[in-house]
Amino acid sequence: MSDMVKTALRVFEQQLGRPLEAALEVCARCGVCAEACHYFQAEPSVENTPVARGEALRRVYRAEHDLLARIAPWWVGAKKLDEASLARLAETAFSRCTLCRRCTFNCPLGVDTPLMMRAVRAMATAAGVAPEILMMLADAAIEKGRSPELFRDMFIEQMVDLEPELRRATGNRHARLSVERMGAHVLYVPLAGVHTILPPAIIFTAAGEDWTLSLFEAANYGVFLADPVRAKQIAARIVDEAKRLGVEEVVLAECGHAYAALRWEAPIWFGETFPFRVVSLVEKIDTYLAQGRLNLDPRAIRERVTYHDSCNMARSGGVIEEPRRVLRAIAPDFVEMTPNRHEALCCGGGGGLVALPEYEELRLRAGKPKADQVRRTGARTVVAACENCRLQMGDLNRHYGLEVEISALADLVVRAMRPAEPNDEPVPVRAEAIAA
């Protein structure tokens, strides 16, 4: 047995907690899950069924843990792990499963196939056969957390450059983009790119929020690698920052996996309940609306709008009604895709797939059911509260000629804001200092 296989099996044993054991043992191989998967819907074949993906790991599990497998491995379909089968497993877990959980919701027994695929990803990462790009992106994020001083000044300068636009949009001459301000109520964590900074900044300012901007971005590539050590290191940048600044709430950019990671998974990695709330920007906007803090034109968005449920936000996060309430408040011709909410189809871009160019063709093919679904709505604008979904939807838009606009929820909310008169409204600030 090679060192690579030994490492993979060691990690498998570490992963083998009660939930994974249940997922491995409970499957009755009824095949009902097949059509739940967008890969199978796009290309019906055995290897595109969730049960087949899970079965590939089950064979390894049985070879290690099943009594009958020791006597007659063929009887139970057991197979010892070797380098070739590890490579195949890794390929499947990283390219043919977006960890969307749709199969789990459709399984009569509740088999958690994404949990199994995460175990495979963890094995592949430890054994060094995970996609290199994901490892590089994760390591780059960790490095940024170790030496924030290298880019802090440049980032603050960029934010200062954005302030005139923020002031113009809000009409507020005092509006600022403070970075890591001590004592702020809200710490907003964007993604890479101004497009996830300026619209939320306009919304926060218009709502009179006492907020500051994180130096880091919300994306966590350690999650895609299923590597708890890397994932924790990446999340620690934000957790430590929020604790240091003393914020009461961390608001995450519209990003599905970042939300699932920091809101639900990170407390497990850290072994603690955080002293601040973690919410998505979508939830925050919904709250502002409920509190009457945003002056929005209810007829502002004239075109037909539909909403794509990010799997991480909806099926794994429960953020389902919030974006709908916001859209109904600004878009009279809001229509649902069918199916939607926790039954929504995955767009095919999750699980880190959009970051892996080697699987682009497969990703676009697997996204066809979503493209068909969008087309059936007749919508001109598709809103998605997840950056990876938006990237995938943009690719599907071009590939399948959907002729739609792909938008974040915050962008649409900014479009719906009534023009602001120039004003001198004080911006709520608890502490004036901007961390240097």
Add this chain to the structure above:
Amino acid sequence: MSVLLVSKWAALAGLAVCVAGLGLRWRRSMERARPRDLAPARGSGMAGVVYAFSAGMMPWAKESTRRHWAAYMRGIGFHVGIFAGLPLLAASPWWGLLPHAVRLGLGTMLGLGAVLGAAGIVMRLSEPILRALSTADDFAAIVLVSAFLALEAAALASAAWMPAMYLAAGIVLAYIPLGKIRHCLYFFFARAFFGQFVGRRAVIHPHASGASPATLAGETRQ
């Protein structure tokens, strides 16, 4: 020693293997780690678990079972037969106290379960995807259980089948912890984990008031 007595001992031996095997598996499972969920819940984990074992099992609760309701109902019917067959087996020494019509009614129900089980074998053989995924263990499990149900149905109708029924019961019970049938144990784990997930995260049970969690968390206008 009569054939009936030998077969009864075989059933009891099978039961002992079953209880010991599943007991060992239960203990091993409980020894495995289960990370404590420390994220503040959006909803109720318990409500989710209740959902997972009740409304969530209904044929209309899932897209897959709405689409394949006949196949799902076949499976449900088969499993209802099993869950009825095992307590009836335990009560077999007192079957003589039951009116003949009741015995025939129960036998018909178990026979239907056996037929639905046998239909599962046909499905596995006829559907290319299921055939490709099936192992010998899958076929053995379904053949053994269907045969046991059929023999139990026959024994309810005529006592002459009692030895065959006990023997089949012994084999099935002994096989439970060894093969695929042990999913009966893990079913409860898997559904409970699923229920906790969807309940805590309010995926299936959103807050009844419709307010956002941030609002419910007590945030007020500044």
